[in-house]
Amino acid sequence: MKLRIFHQTVYRYDRPVRNLVQSLRLTPSVCEGQRTHDWQIEVTGGIRGPGFRDGAGDWIEGWTVRGPTEEVVVTISGRVETRDTAGVLRGHRELIHPLAYGRDTAATRADAALKDLAGSVTDSADSLDLAHKLSAAVADAIAYAPGRTEFHTTAAEALAQGEGVCQDHAHALISVARRRDLPARYVSGYLQASAAGEAHEASHAWAEIHVERLGWVGFDPANRCCPDERYVRLGSGLDALDAAPIRGIAAGQGAETLDVAVNVEEVDRFQNQSQSQRQS
Amino acid sequence: MTYYNEMYEGSRVREPYARLSQWVETMPADFRQMKQAEAEALFRRIGITFAVYGEGGDPDRLIPFDMMPRVFEQAEWRKLERGIKQRARALNAFLRDVYGRAEIVRAGRIPARLVYQNEAYEKAVVGVVPPRGVYSHIIGIDLVRTAKDQFFVLEDNCRTPSGVSYMLENREIMMRMFPGLFRGNRIEPVDQYPDLLRRTLESVAPAKCHDRPTCVILTPGHFNSAYYEHSFLANLMGVELVEGADLFVDGEFVYMRTTQGPKRVDVIYRRIDDPFLDPLCFRPDSMLGVPGLMDVYRSGGVSICSAPGAGVADDKAIYTFVPEMVRFYLGEEPLLQNVQTWALWKDDDYRYVMENLPDLVVKEVHGSGGYGMLVGPKSTREEIETFRAKIEANPGNYIAQPTLALSTCPTFVEEGLAPRHVDLRPYCLCGDRIELVPGGLTRVALREGSLVVNSSQGGGVKDTWVLSE
Numbered sequence: 219m220k221l222r223i224f225h226q227t228v229y230r231y232d233r234p235v236r237n238l239v240q241s242l243r244l245t246p247s248v249c250e251g252q253r254t255h256d257w258q259i260e261v262t263g264g265i266r267g268p269g270f271r272d273g274a275g276d277w278i279e280g281w282t283v284r285g286p287t288e289e290v291v292v293t294i295s296g297r298v299e300t301r302d303t304a305g306v307l308r309g310h311r312e313l314i315h316p317l318a319y320g321r322d323t324a325a326t327r328a329d330a331a332l333k334d335l336a337g338s339v340t341d342s343a344d345s346l347d348l349a350h351k352l353s354a355a356v357a358d359a360i361a362y363a364p365g366r367t368e369f370h371t372t373a374a375e376a377l378a379q380g381e382g383v384c385q386d387h388a389h390a391l392i393s394v395a396r397r398r399d400l401p402a403r404y405v406s407g408y409l410q411a412s413a414a415g416e417a418h419e420a421s422h423a424w425a426e427i428h429v430e431r432l433g434w435v436g437f438d439p440a441n442r443c444c445p446d447e448r449y450v451r452l453g454s455g456l457d458a459l460d461a462a463p464i465r466g467i468a469a470g471q472g473a474e475t476l477d478v479a480v481n482v483e484e485v486d487r488f489q490n491q492s493q494s495q496r497q498s
Numbered sequence: 499m500t501y502y503n504e505m506y507e508g509s510r511v512r513e514p515y516a517r518l519s520q521w522v523e524t525m526p527a528d529f530r531q532m533k534q535a536e537a538e539a540l541f542r543r544i545g546i547t548f549a550v551y552g553e554g555g556d557p558d559r560l561i562p563f564d565m566m567p568r569v570f571e572q573a574e575w576r577k578l579e580r581g582i583k584q585r586a587r588a589l590n591a592f593l594r595d596v597y598g599r600a601e602i603v604r605a606g607r608i609p610a611r612l613v614y615q616n617e618a619y620e621k622a623v624v625g626v627v628p629p630r631g632v633y634s635h636i637i638g639i640d641l642v643r644t645a646k647d648q649f650f651v652l653e654d655n656c657r658t659p660s661g662v663s664y665m666l667e668n669r670e671i672m673m674r675m676f677p678g679l680f681r682g683n684r685i686e687p688v689d690q691y692p693d694l695l696r697r698t699l700e701s702v703a704p705a706k707c708h709d710r711p712t713c714v715i716l717t718p719g720h721f722n723s724a725y726y727e728h729s730f731l732a733n734l735m736g737v738e739l740v741e742g743a744d745l746f747v748d749g750e751f752v753y754m755r756t757t758q759g760p761k762r763v764d765v766i767y768r769r770i771d772d773p774f775l776d777p778l779c780f781r782p783d784s785m786l787g788v789p790g791l792m793d794v795y796r797s798g799g800v801s802i803c804s805a806p807g808a809g810v811a812d813d814k815a816i817y818t819f820v821p822e823m824v825r826f827y828l829g830e831e832p833l834l835q836n837v838q839t840w841a842l843w844k845d846d847d848y849r850y851v852m853e854n855l856p857d858l859v860v861k862e863v864h865g866s867g868g869y870g871m872l873v874g875p876k877s878t879r880e881e882i883e884t885f886r887a888k889i890e891a892n893p894g895n896y897i898a899q900p901t902l903a904l905s906t907c908p909t910f911v912e913e914g915l916a917p918r919h920v921d922l923r924p925y926c927l928c929g930d931r932i933e934l935v936p937g938g939l940t941r942v943a944l945r946e947g948s949l950v951v952n953s954s955q956g957g958g959v960k961d962t963w964v965l966s967e
Contacts, residue, residue, distance in 0.1 A: 239747050239790035241778040265749045267790070268797030273597075273624030280793035282748050313625045315600065317614035456621075465778040467789040469746075 219301075219447040220488055221410055224481045225294040225421070227464060231472030234286035240264075240466035243406070243453035244294055245277035249310035251303035252451060255488055257296035263287055275312035276453035288472070292464060297488050298450050305444025307426060307434040307451075316428040319401040325457040326393040329374040335359055335390075336397035345400060345429040352398065353425075353437040356391045362440055364419075369458065384423045385458050387439040391425040392457070401428040404461040405436060408450040410482045420480040423461075426454060450482070502645050502905040503917050504568065514569040514965055517682055522566070522908075522915060530565075530910065533675055537563050540671050562958035563668065565675075568907045568920060568940045575964045578641070578649060578924070579934050581833035584824060586637045586926040589656055589811045591827035592820075593633035597624050597807060602826050608819045616816070617864065618809030620772060622779055626796050626805075629702040630930055633805040634812075635767075636662075636695070637926045641834070643905040650837045650902065652921065654820065656812040657804055658769050661939045662925050663727040666691060666734075668961040669937070684966040686936035691925070692734035695767075698929035702801050703764045706751075711764040713737045714754060716745070718770045718786045728769050742770075747790030752800045765801045766791075772806050814863045814897045815841065838900055842893040851898040852889070855882050858898045859949075860889065873949055875901050904949055907960065909942055919943045921951045922962065936964035 225244075240261065246254045259279060267280035283290055322328070328336065338355055342348035363381035373393040376386035388404050395402035402425055409422035424438035424445060436445040445451070455461030468474075505515045541560050570578070595602050596613050603610045613619060638659025640652040669688050673680055696713065703711035717728040719741050732739035738754060745754055745763065753760035768775065774784040779792035794800050810816065818839045821832040840847035840858075851858060860872040872885040889896050906917035924938030940960040941951035951957040 237746050237748070239778065241790060241793050267747065267749045268793050268799060270793075270797045272796065273621060273626070278793060278796070280747070280750075280790050280797075282790065284748065313598075314621045315603075315610065315614045317610050318619060318621045318624075320611075320615050321617075459782065465782070467777055 219299070219410070220485050221298050221300060221408075221448075221450060222483050222485050222488075223294065223296055223298065223408055223450065224479075225408070226479045227292045228477040229290045229292075229466075230475045230477075231288050231468070231470070232475075233470060233472040234288050235468035235470035235472045236285035238283040238285060238287075238290055238466060238468035240281045240283075240292070240464060242279045242281060242292070242464055243276050243461065244292075244463045245279070245452065246296075246298050246407075247275060247310060247451040247453065249275075249451065250308040251301040251447070253299045255297040255299060257298075258294070260291075260293045262289070262291040262293075264290070271311075273313040274454055275310050283468075285468070286470075297485075299488075300447040300450065302446040305436040305446070306432050307436065310434075316401040316434075319403045319428065319456065320396055320399075321456060322393070322396060323457045323460070325372050325389050325459065326396065327372070327374065328393045328397050329377075331377050332374055332390065332393050333397060335377065336394035339398075346432060346435065348398060349395060349400060349427040349429055349435065349437060352394050352427075353391055353439045354442065356387055356394065357439040357442050360387055360390055360439075362387075384419070384438070384440040388423045388425045389457060391427075391437060391439050395425070395427045402426065403434075403454045404457050405451060405454045406458070406461045406463050407445075407452045408480065408482045409441075410448040410450075410484055420482040421463075421478065422449070423458065424449075499901075499903050501903050501917070501919070502643065502648075503908070504643070504905050504920075505908050507646075514571045518567065518569065518679075521679060527914075533565060534910070536675060537565060537671055540674065541667070544667065561664065561953045562944055563671070564909050564942055564944075564958050564960045565672070566908055566910055566915065567672065567961040567963050568922075569963045569965065571965055572967050575936055577833070579936075581649070582639050582924055582926050582934055583932045584828065584830060584833050585639060585651065585654070585820065586634075586928055586932055588820065588823040588827050589637060589654060590632055590634055590928055592823045593656075593805070593808055593811050594627070594631045595827070596810060597626065597633075602823070605826070607822050607826055608816075612815055612819075613810065616810050616813060618772070618807070618813060620807035620810075622792060623796065623805065623807045628805045629704055629801055632702055632928050633808045635698055635702065635803040635928050637928065638662075638923045639834075639926065641922045641924070642837075642902055643920075643922075644903050645905075649834060651820070651834050652837060653814065653817060654812045655923075656808045657771070659923065659925065660724040660727055660769075661923055662691065663730045664959050665925070665937060665939045665962070666730075668939075668959055672961045683963070686964040686966050688935045688937040691935045692731060694927055694933050694935065695731070696735040696737065698927040698931075698933070699765045699767055699801075699803060701929035701931075702803065704798050704801050706799055707764040712754075712761060713765040713767060714740045714745075714763050716740055716742065716766050716768040716770060716788075718774070722769070724769065731767075737767075742784075742786045742788050745788045745791075747788060747794055750794065750797065750799050752788065752791060752794050763800060765803065767803045772809065775802070775806060814839070814861060818897075837902060840898040842889060842896040842898065847898075848893055852886065855886060857901060859901050860885065860896055860898045863895055863897060871950075873901065876947070876949065901949070904943075907940070907942065909944070909958075909960070911944075911946075916946070918946070919949050919951065920960070937962045 261281045264281040269279045339351040366381045373389035376382035392402040426434045634656035638655035774786040776791040824832040856874045862870045904919040908915040909918040940962045
């Protein structure tokens with residue numbers, strides 16, 4: 219599938235800020251089933267800082283904006299060609315041992331209810347089967363309901379509420395998988411929403427679970443599937459904060475408001491193939 | 499239990515203590531009291547105090563200083579020095595390994611879980627090789643002695659060991675008060691430490707630094723219990739003492755605000771913990787760190803000492819494997835021994851420890867400062883039972899060790915000299931070379947019979963002498 223992606227985040231401050239620093243995990247992963255044709259990151263008034271591939275295989279870019287400014291716009295545009303790998307992450311160069319993803323954070327720490335949910339799957343044939351069943355159990359336990367949870371909502375809170383968005387599904391699945399001794403991590407990326415028009419956000423998140431023989435496999439409880447050619451993977455972490463595409467902070471007292479626009483559309487073919495660029 | 503008294507061989511005073519013994523015998527009682535008061539006044543004037551969290555009382559309380567030095571012969575010290583340097587090399591090799599290919603885990607010599615699920619293991623720095631492959635630049639190794647030739651390592655401190663300012667101040671004050679003692683004894687100096695530290699820091703400047711490296715000490719601020727030490731070292735090294743807000747990231751580098759404008763910083767000797775270093779990488783609510791610092795670090799724009807993630811080498815669970823590290827990485831036999839350690843997450847160990855609590859010392863895996871520990875033989879039955887309940891609730895959080903017969907050194911008390919238990923923390927510097935000044939911090943348990951030397955538990959300090967040949 220040929221996908222054209224446009225992602226713009228506008229930060230506005232009620233008073234001018236200075237020395238805004240950002241760490242961006244906003245470049246598609248290098249892995250099988252995902253080929254980046256071109257990719258541009260622009261930060262208005264920004265200086266591109268260090269860029270490097272980290273131990274998880276993610277491309278990280280630091281940006282700074284000296285300011286003073288009342289508005290900073292982060293714009294991502296690019297084209298990615300994808301192929302379905304049945305959710306299996308292959309050809310992805312990473313150095314971090316899977317066991318390093320066995321550790322819980324505040325967002326994924328299991329309470330009694332999450333432990334029960336983790337224990338509710340009793341008839342799994344192997345770890346892959348167990349992962350599938352845990353994902354289904356999470357999808358059953360938490361209904362998709364936008365606007366009912368926020369960024370700081372934990373897996374335990376979302377489960378208690380029985381409602382949430384993709385972030386909450388991913389946190390809950392990570393929590394129960396770790397409870398069953400399966401290393402699990404949070405993945406942020408994009409999703410091409412179906413033509414039938416179910417209003418899922420194009421900015422998306424899911425979980426990866428490490429299973430025997432296959433390695434890391436993606437699971438998206440929010441959509442009851444494994445990532446396929448509609449998904450574009452950006453990066454991973456222990457939870458949503460650790461895997462956040464944008465982490466930033468500014469000096470100054472200004473209160474921040476935020477507007478995000480994401481558009482992922484399928485195109486018949488890419489024009490201007492000559493513009494293709496690769497990131498090392 | 500009998501204890502080795504470092505001053506005596508049988509009933510005879512050992513050679514290295516001969517002059518000191520004479521000095522004490524000929525010292526009038528009122529002179530001693532006067533000098534003790536003078537020492538205290540000096541410490542107060544210099545401002546060296548050590549506030550201890552959660553203890554209440556006077557936050558500017560002095561650590562008691564004992565005027566009777568502890569003495570090592572040259573030969574004793576050489577042996578220790580070799581053992582300490584060996585251990586420091588192995589610890590850094592381990593850190594290089596577990597953030598790289600982790601051969602020691604692949605070889606099955608250390609359990610993967612112990613490394614990767616360790617709180618101090620930072621996956622953010624996997625694959626990052628700091629300059630010269632050094633992760634821990636200042637290693638404080640806590641040693642205890644149980645016999646003339648028997649030393650044990652109690653723990654390693656690979657993050658930011660404190661206390662070196664006491665080593666320097668204790669010497670300074672002894673020299674000021676008793677210049678005669680230093681004329682009569684050939685005592686190796688320790689005051690080169692700040693220069694060596696600065697040289698060590700400069701030697702690990704990033705490749706992108708082309709001039710003489712600019713080093714700074716990053717402190718959490720004056721509320722920190724070791725703030726005095728941070729400013730003391732900055733002063734002696736001739737580098738700036740900064741807080742997070744004094745530094746900022748611009749483009750690919752870190753800068754410090756100065757009256758002459760921004761100045762690029764190459765090496766940061768940080769005295770703040772990993773989770774607070776950078777709100778964009780670790781705790782987002784940290785006000786102590788520098789936003790974007792970790793991205794600059796990971797792309798080779800600045801060096802951080804100790805390197806983020808260095809703590810994985812020094813917790814009490816990993817500790818049990820340090821002798822194995824020496825064999826694995828260096829192909830040598832360890833010169834310094836570990837204390838036998840039982841891990842309470844192992845069933846057999848758990849059973850043994852629970853049956854023998856009154857004889858053992860039990861510590862929290864991540865604890866420090868002498869808090870949250872049980873010294874079996876010095877505890878009441880009630881205290882032991884309370885602690886037993888804590889262990890039962892979370893066995894994985896504890897290790898146990900035999901109660902060691904810590905050596906004693908003669909120490910001034912009301913009635914004159916009396917033996918008190920001591921330990922030793924030397925500070926090993928790792929950069930392009932591995933260096934150790936001859937000496938360290940001797941801590942002494944001032945309460946009669948006490949085996950806990952931590953300053954937070956009524957410990958004091960002594961000057962530590964290494965005699966030259």
